[in-house]
Amino acid sequence: MKQVTIMKQSTKIIGLSLCIIASVYACKSKKIASVPPPPPATAQEPPKAKSICDDMALTYTKDIKPLLDAYCVYCHNTQKKSNGIDLSSYEWVKEEAGKDRFMGSIEHKAGYSPMPRMLYTKPIGPAPGPPSSPMAKITKLSDSTIQVINCWIENGRNL
Numbered sequence: 461m462k463q464v465t466i467m468k469q470s471t472k473i474i475g476l477s478l479c480i481i482a483s484v485y486a487c488k489s490k491k492i493a494s495v496p497p498p499p500p501a502t503a504q505e506p507p508k509a510k511s512i513c514d515d516m517a518l519t520y521t522k523d524i525k526p527l528l529d530a531y532c533v534y535c536h537n538t539q540k541k542s543n544g545i546d547l548s549s550y551e552w553v554k555e556e557a558g559k560d561r562f563m564g565s566i567e568h569k570a571g572y573s574p575m576p577r578m579l580y581t582k583p584i585g586p587a588p589g590p591p592s593s594p595m596a597k598i599t600k601l602s603d604s605t606i607q608v609i610n611c612w613i614e615n616g617r618n619l
């Protein structure tokens with residue numbers, strides 16, 4: 461009679477421990493299951509880091525020339541080549557944009573003259589700011605404008 465009770469009790473203990481082990485395991489396997497599966501391997505293309513420039517169809521004529529005409533060409537043209545730089549035609553801009561100093565000066569990186577140079581006396585085109593200030597007084601292009609120039613370069617400096 462006593463033995464039967466002990467037997468029953470140990471069965472209970474074994475059952476309980478199995479329960480605990482099972483729940484711990486269930487918990488563990490749940491964690492494993494929550495890890496996202498790796499993306500399916502594409503047979504055709506190797507995975508390429510997506511750039512925000514990818515979907516931008518930028519050209520010199522449409523996107524870059526109006527910008528440089530407004531902010532740079534007043535000082536960087538065929539007659540007045542400040543620092544020997546002419547930004548008034550595609551050939552010149554394409555070449556200049558291949559140099560570190562081009563984005564260096566536009567992004568105001570250390571070691572380069574910050575551009576555009578501020579102009580107080582002559583309008584150099586539409587400038588952001590109140591209408592009461594027709595003179596271009598900006599000393600740095602906006603982040604989105606700089607992004608456009610960067611992407612135009614990254615995408616191959618197309619005409």
Ligand code: HEC
Nearest residue numbers: 531532535542543561562565571572573575576577578579
């Ligand atoms: C008001 C005149 C003026 C304007 C506007 C101007 N620049 Fe300049 N730029 C200069 C002068 C002058 C230099 C010669 C370097 C100096 O004096 O700092 C120069 C130098 C540069 C250099 C060489 C910088 C270096 O550190 O080697 C680059 C590149 C350049 N400009 C690009 C531009 C671009 C791009 C714009 C328009 C976003 C622009 N500039 C607008 C006058 C101007």
